[in-house]
Amino acid sequence: GNSVTQMEGPVTLSEEAFLTINCTYTATGYPSLFWYVQYPGEGLQLLLKATKADDKGSNKGFEATYRKETTSFHLEKGSVQVSDSAVYFCALRRPIYNQGGKLIFGQGTELSVKP
Amino acid sequence: DTGVSQDPRHKITKRGQNVTFRCDPISEHNRLYWYRQTLGQGPEFLTYFQNEAQLEKSRLLSDRFSAERPKGSFSTLEIQRTEQGDSAMYLCASSPLGQGLNTEAFFGQGTRLTVV
Numbered sequence: 109g110n111s112v113t114q115m116e117g118p119v120t121l122s123e124e125a126f127l128t129i130n131c132t133y134t135a136t137g138y139p140s141l142f143w144y145v146q147y148p149g150e151g152l153q154l155l156l157k158a159t160k161a162d163d164k165g166s167n168k169g170f171e172a173t174y175r176k177e178t179t180s181f182h183l184e185k186g187s188v189q190v191s192d193s194a195v196y197f198c199a200l201r202r203p204i205y206n207q208g209g210k211l212i213f214g215q216g217t218e219l220s221v222k223p
Numbered sequence: 224d225t226g227v228s229q230d231p232r233h234k235i236t237k238r239g240q241n242v243t244f245r246c247d248p249i250s251e252h253n254r255l256y257w258y259r260q261t262l263g264q265g266p267e268f269l270t271y272f273q274n275e276a277q278l279e280k281s282r283l284l285s286d287r288f289s290a291e292r293p294k295g296s297f298s299t300l301e302i303q304r305t306e307q308g309d310s311a312m313y314l315c316a317s318s319p320l321g322q323g324l325n326t327e328a329f330f331g332q333g334t335r336l337t338v339v
Contacts, residue, residue: 142327144330151331152266197266208254209256209318209328210256210268210279211266211316213266213267215265
């Protein structure tokens with residue numbers, strides 16, 4: 109079946125530290141991959157996405173590269189800020205024509221950035 | 224457009240009562256999804272609609288749960304005879320029709336249900 113596994117949190121970093129949150133997936137075919145972020149008290153927001161192998165998604169200083177050979181989509185940021193404190197979810201989506209575009213999420217990784 | 228709207232934001236109910244949640248998707252988004260998120264977990268798919276047709280239901284959606292989207296616009300999710308295990312955040316998302324790149328889902332802020 110399809111599944112997503114993320115590194116467990118919480119991850120605690122100092123401001124300006126380098127961030128990596130690991131994400132690996134299991135899926136048949138060619139899923140699209142996403143990172144969503146959930147700030148305290150808010151809904152899920154799309155952070156970045158990649159739709160095919162070797163694509164790099166980027167937004168707000170965050171990056172993730174779709175690695176089909178390692179079935180991974182690790183999230184990175186070179187210098188985190190306190191405002192990046194949130195829960196990050198990795199997700200995959202099968203093609204729209206297959207399973208209607210529903211998302212399969214990892215369990216989430218909480219990031220806490222200290223000043 | 225203000226995005227996906229869910230109502231209420233919070234609901235506390237006694238075990239055995241029925242509850243109903245509403246979701247207003249982004250205008251002209253044909254697809255509407257319901258997910259459930261429990262504490263410390265990622266959202267889990269419950270069901271989705273394409274216009275007014277409910278095309279898929281998860282096994283998580285027991286017979287106490289029913290969802291509707293009667294006119295292809297807003298949707299309701301009803302839980303009958305609530306149980307404490309139903310306590311969770313219920314998320315709604317919508318996306319446009321199509322298979323292209325820009326068909327990602329936009330999420331509402333969720334309805335947090337507490338069954339006491």
